[in-house]
Amino acid sequence: xxxxxxxxxxxxxxxxxxxxxxxxxxxxxxxxxxxxxxxxxxxxxxxxxxxxxxxxxxxxxxxxxxxxxxxxxxxxxxxxxxxxxxxxxxxxxxxxxxxxxxxxxxxxxxxxxxxxxxxxxxxxxxxxxxxxxxxxxxxxxxxxxxxxxxxxxxxxxxxxxxxxxxxxxxxxxxxxxxxxxxxxxxxxxxxxxxxxxxxxxxxxxxxxxxxxxxxxxxxxxxxxxxxxxxxxxxxxxxxxxxxxxxxxxxxxxxxxxxxxxxxxxxxxxxxxxxxxxxxxxxxxxxxxxxxxxxxxxxxxxxxxxxxxxxxxxxxxxxxxxxxxxxxxxxxxxxxxxxxxxxxxxxxxxxxxxxxxxxxxxxxxxxxxxxxxxxxxxxxxxxxxxxxxxxxxxxxxxxxxxxxxxxxxxxxxxxxxxxxxxxxxxxxxxxxxxxxxxxxxxxxxxxxxxxxxxxxxxxxxxxxxxxxxxxxxxxxxxxxxxxxxxxxxxxxxxxxxxxxxxxxxxxxxxxxxxxxxxxxxxxxxxxxxxxxxxxxxxxxxxxxxxxx
Numbered sequence: 001x002x003x004x005x006x007x008x009x010x011x012x013x014x015x016x017x018x019x020x021x022x023x024x025x026x027x028x029x030x031x032x033x034x035x036x037x038x039x040x041x042x043x044x045x046x047x048x049x050x051x052x053x054x055x056x057x058x059x060x061x062x063x064x065x066x067x068x069x070x071x072x073x074x075x076x077x078x079x080x081x082x083x084x085x086x087x088x089x090x091x092x093x094x095x096x097x098x099x100x101x102x103x104x105x106x107x108x109x110x111x112x113x114x115x116x117x118x119x120x121x122x123x124x125x126x127x128x129x130x131x132x133x134x135x136x137x138x139x140x141x142x143x144x145x146x147x148x149x150x151x152x153x154x155x156x157x158x159x160x161x162x163x164x165x166x167x168x169x170x171x172x173x174x175x176x177x178x179x180x181x182x183x184x185x186x187x188x189x190x191x192x193x194x195x196x197x198x199x200x201x202x203x204x205x206x207x208x209x210x211x212x213x214x215x216x217x218x219x220x221x222x223x224x225x226x227x228x229x230x231x232x233x234x235x236x237x238x239x240x241x242x243x244x245x246x247x248x249x250x251x252x253x254x255x256x257x258x259x260x261x262x263x264x265x266x267x268x269x270x271x272x273x274x275x276x277x278x279x280x281x282x283x284x285x286x287x288x289x290x291x292x293x294x295x296x297x298x299x300x301x302x303x304x305x306x307x308x309x310x311x312x313x314x315x316x317x318x319x320x321x322x323x324x325x326x327x328x329x330x331x332x333x334x335x336x337x338x339x340x341x342x343x344x345x346x347x348x349x350x351x352x353x354x355x356x357x358x359x360x361x362x363x364x365x366x367x368x369x370x371x372x373x374x375x376x377x378x379x380x381x382x383x384x385x386x387x388x389x390x391x392x393x394x395x396x397x398x399x400x401x402x403x404x405x406x407x408x409x410x411x412x413x414x415x416x417x418x419x420x421x422x423x424x425x426x427x428x429x430x431x432x433x434x435x436x437x438x439x440x441x442x443x444x445x446x447x448x449x450x451x452x453x454x455x456x457x458x459x460x461x462x463x464x465x466x467x468x469x470x471x472x473x474x475x476x477x478x479x480x481x482x483x484x485x486x487x488x489x490x491x492x493x494x495x496x497x498x499x500x501x502x503x504x505x506x507x508x509x510x511x512x513x514x515x516x517x518x519x520x521x522x523x524x525x526x527x528x529x530x531x532x533x534x535x536x537x538x539x540x541x542x543x544x545x546x547x
Contacts, residue, residue: 007128010299014165014306015142021158023146063246065216069226070239076390077223078232085223086327088389093398095331097475100405102323104381105220109320110353111374112219113313114360120309121361126286127302136361139306143314144354148347155314156228162307163249169304170252177259177292182268188258200437203430207439214445215379218386220319221312253285260284263292317357321349373419380441381408384449392453398475400456408448415440 082088086105090098117136124135146154177183197205216222226235266274269291275281289301325346330337337345384404388396415436416424430437462468463478473479 007295007299007302008130011124011128011302011306014303015139018158018161018307018310019142019146021146021154021161023149023154024157063243063250064213066222066239066243066246068213069217069222070236070243073217073223073386073390074226074235074239075232078226078229078235082223082227084227084323084326085218085220085386086323088393089385089401090327090331092389092393092396093401097398097401099328099332100402101382101385102328104377105218105323106320106353108215108219108374108378108382109221109316110357111360111377113316113320113353113357115374116309116312117358117361120306122283123286123289123302123305126283127290127298133362137358139310140313140354140358140361143310143317144350147314147318148350151318151346155318156225158314159311162311165307166304166311167249167252169300169302169307170256173289173293173297173301173304174252174255174259176294176297177256177288180259180263180268180292182264182292183259184262184264188262191258191262193254193258200432203437203439204435207441210439210442211375211379214383215375218378218382219316220323221315224315224319224322256285256288259292260288263288265291313354313357317350317353320353321346324349324353373417376417376441377412380412380444380448381405384408384445384452388449388452395453395456397456397459398477399459400452400454402475403455404448404452407451408444411444411447412441415444 077085077088080088086098086102089101092098117140120139121132121136124130124139125132128135146158178185178188225238229235229238260275263269265271265287271287271291273280275284275287280287285305286302289298289305293301325342329345329349330342334341334345385401411426413422414425415428416422416426424431424434424436428436428438428440428443459477463470463473470478
């Protein structure tokens with residue numbers, strides 16, 4: 001195997017440029033953040049000072065999910081000042097139960113990172129004849145270095161540079177590939193660009209389509225941008241504008257896919273093979289760049305692919321690490337951890353997530369399967385939970401959350417998954433040829449949602465109307481009504497109650513915090529994101545502590 005030294009040198013230059021921009025952003029963030037009381041929050045959310053232009057460019061990843069996210073989730077999440085996507089769960093259900101939802105969130109972010117690293121490894125191995133494993137680990141290392149030091153600042157600014165690389169590189173490749181002699185020009189112009197779906201596969205198509213739309217919303221990588229801007233209005237506009245750019249940026253990929261479909265790979269290219277196997281289909285883009293464009297053009301296309309991968313990888317790595325540090329380590333494992341302590345935890349988790357994703361990337365061959373799998377778990381388990389805790393918070397409780405979560409996991413496992421080697425135990429209607437023909441993931445998601453509402457309603461009626469004795473409320477969702485007086489609670493006690501017992505609702509009289517220790521400024525924002533440090537409302541009438 002002859003290694004393409006010129007190509008490797010071009011990729012190395014690109015990586016150095018990205019690394020330089022990322023480290024420069026890290027240095028500026030470190031300089032601007034000296035003396036702040038919450039350095040870990042600065043790393044996670046860039047001090048909530050992410051501009052609209054940078055935010056839009058760094059969020060340009062998917063379209064319909066962004067529109068729906070902007071319409072229904074961006075505003076309420078930003079208005080309440082959350083730090084991560086898991087905050088509303090822990091405020092509603094308590095730290096431990098809310099932390100349970102970290103598992104599908106972590107799974108989704110990590111699997112998505114693995115899928116895009118796998119795509120980059122395939123591209124580099126085809127064009128540069130570079131070892132796939134080396135390509136994956138070296139690319140992950142570059143993304144980790146600037147994310148490790150700069151956090152959200154570095155991720156956002158490098159995303160801007162990477163987006164321009166993507167646009168320029170792919171657009172440059174189109175005319176060269178289009179005019180290649182092996183491409184059937186007549187068939188290319190007249191082909192059915194929309195394609196068709198066989199009636200027997202319509203259920204699968206609908207299921208995957210809904211999965212990629214709604215399963216694309218409950219990602220910390222999305223909410224990290226939403227929560228990093230200055231206002232809820234900006235958060236919504238950021239989502240809408242990014243959706244438009246996402247649609248535009250999909251056009252080059254569609255054109256290159258159409259070109260590949262109408263190319264005589266067997267007789268008209270040096271590749272000299274027809275594209276029939278799954279491994280060849282996985283490598284369509286690198287094959288187009290390598291065999292249908294001049295070498296110097298393919299280097300720009302390679303830079304575009306590398307930019308796209310690193311742009312997503314660094315975001316997902318930081319997102320998963322932020323949730324672990326803020327919602328698991330800080331909230332459950334070590335509530336008294338200081339800012340420097342949390343920075344260490346954040347950076348260790350960055351390394352751990354990147355390592356796990358890299359290992360998965362070199363272990364599983366199907367890129368499309370990986371991307372579907374990550375959206376699968378998020379769609380089935382996390383989307384109904386997020387929808388209810390944001391828009392039907394009063395109709396939910398801990399019993400509904402846990403029951404629906406376990407119900408969704410069991411149903412999904414028993415439905416089978418070829419990629420993980422899980423056998424099909426439950427055969428939905430129209431099951432045929434070893435495949436579920438019904439949109440079974442969507443059915444499970446809807447079942448999960450209604451189980452949550454149903455169990456919450458029944459348990460609420462049982463405990464609030466006295467149908468069941470209080471001793472059976474083992475999750476302490478409906479404790480005996482208690483009264484709190486203004487003098488009975490301090491800011492420190494308020495923080496302690498949230499960190500140990502979950503939600504503390506408070507709506508009436510105010511306690512002035514003129515002497516409050518500054519260290520509680522950031523931690524109180526977890527339990528009462530709307531409350532300023534100048535005052536905390538405390539209920540003096542009947543209160544449910546752990547609804």
